[in-house]
Amino acid sequence: MRVKCVICDKIEAIEDESLEAKRLRNRPIHTYMCNECSSRITKRTNARIDTGNFKLYRTKSEKDDW
Structure with missing residues (x-):
């Protein structure tokens, strides 16, 4: 199968x-x-995570509401 890189x-x-x-x-x-x-x-x-300025935004799950 031939594929093309998106980047x-x-x-x-x-x-x-x-x-x-x-x-x-x-x-x-x-x-x-x-x-x-x-x-x-x-x-x-x-490298961005190691700087400390990287924030990973995730959606809230039902467990977070408690």
Whole structure:
């Protein structure tokens, strides 16, 4: 299966029977990101978390209301 990275527009080939290919076929909202872009985003996010200025906003669950 040929896929295109949403960030750098690099076209790669992945196995047709892989779990990632199945997810992309069955759920069109899922997007593909190449390994270089994924590792770059992970590294930069971890650097922002280490600064202490990073806030992760999550939706409230029912447990938070108690």
